[in-house]
Amino acid sequence: MAAEPLPSGEMMNTGEPTRPRPAATVLLLRGGDALLEVLLVQRNPAARFMAGTWVFPGGAVDPHEGEGDPAHRLAAIREVEEETGVRLPDPSALVLVSRWITPAAFAIRFDTYFFLAGMPPGQEVRVDAADCVDHGWFTPQTALERFREGRLKLVLPTIRHLERLAPMRTAAEALDSLRDSDVEVVEPRIVDSGEDVRVEIPHELRETDA
Numbered sequence: 001m002a003a004e005p006l007p008s009g010e011m012m013n014t015g016e017p018t019r020p021r022p023a024a025t026v027l028l029l030r031g032g033d034a035l036l037e038v039l040l041v042q043r044n045p046a047a048r049f050m051a052g053t054w055v056f057p058g059g060a061v062d063p064h065e066g067e068g069d070p071a072h073r074l075a076a077i078r079e080v081e082e083e084t085g086v087r088l089p090d091p092s093a094l095v096l097v098s099r100w101i102t103p104a105a106f107a108i109r110f111d112t113y114f115f116l117a118g119m120p121p122g123q124e125v126r127v128d129a130a131d132c133v134d135h136g137w138f139t140p141q142t143a144l145e146r147f148r149e150g151r152l153k154l155v156l157p158t159i160r161h162l163e164r165l166a167p168m169r170t171a172a173e174a175l176d177s178l179r180d181s182d183v184e185v186v187e188p189r190i191v192d193s194g195e196d197v198r199v200e201i202p203h204e205l206r207e208t209d210a
Contacts, residue, residue: 021061021109022067023072024114025114025115026117027161028056028084032170038138038165040152043132044131058076059075061074065078076094077094082128082131084135093117096113105190144162160186
């Protein structure tokens with residue numbers, strides 16, 4: 001069982017739980033058969049939600065995109081292009097690896113599908129300078145080291161996915177090994193010990209053959 005400090009700046013809910021909004025995010029990988037790197041973008045420090053945090057590109061599903069898995073895939077493609085300028089050609093090629101639901105104690109909640117995708121050749125990242133103000137390609141190990149050193153602001157879902165990628169040597173290996181893994185729904189909860197308030201995961205992400 002794992003626990004992490006409550007992310008700063010979250011707006012807590014004191015009434016009935018907010019219905020989670022469907023959302024999608026993409027772990028964009030590069031390196032092919034060489035060194036695995038993953039794209040992180042820095043959210044605008046003026047943003048209402050997760051200001052200044054480094055995350056995988058993504059966002060909410062728009063109503064016209066529909067419902068369920070197809071809608072999440074369309075939103076993933078659209079959000080990546082809007083935030084980074086990268087065009088992913090095929091929604092069906094995205095590899096779904098997990099689904100995270102924001103704790104009910106938060107006022108702003110999302111039901112987020114996390115996908116893997118390879119960086120298309122010949123394209124470059126250009127952040128939109130609105131939702132995202134900076135970007136970087138990191139090995140999972142480097143991103144986690146910078147987080148532990150206080151040099152990179154990360155939140156729990158990002159940390160757990162980086163940890164999941166860390167044993168992978170290449171982008172090709174990550175895509176191949178996670179393509180057929182079971183998709184687990186992760187619902188963190190808030191635990192108040194009396195001394196601090198933390199986000200806790202009752203069970204860690206597991207990689208299990210389908």
